Amino acid sequence: MLIGFFSGILIDIQFGQVIGLYAMFMLLIGYLVGFANKIYSRDDFTLPLLFISVANFVYQFLYYVFEFLLRGKLNFLYYLKAIIIPEIIYTLVVSVILYKLLHMINHSLEPKENEEE
Secondary structure (H helix, E strand, O other), rough: OOOHHHHHHHHHHOOOOOOOOOHHHHHHHHHHHHHHHHOOOOOOOHHHHHHHHHHHHHHHHHHHHHOOOOOOOOOOHHHHHHHHHHHHHHHHHHHHHHHHHHHHHHHHHHHHHHHOO
């Protein structure tokens, strides 16, 4: 939650028109994704990718509500097809590559840690 909050504050400072909006988004996403720590298995690739896609959807949906819906722009299906779904897809593709790379690095370092103990 704290990492999400401070990341959101940095996004607000750089890009936001209102301080605190992105911080609220990231705080909420950090809180929801924090539940994954209780049910996470280190060898399971699907759960982190599921949380990445859900967090991305929640972020984009909240962004739509606060930036477009409150200004009277009601075409959610267009926003869903043009922005949300493509962003979820490319985020998942990059996440699969990075997650697999970091997982391989972690597995290569674990035997060295066990030898030192």
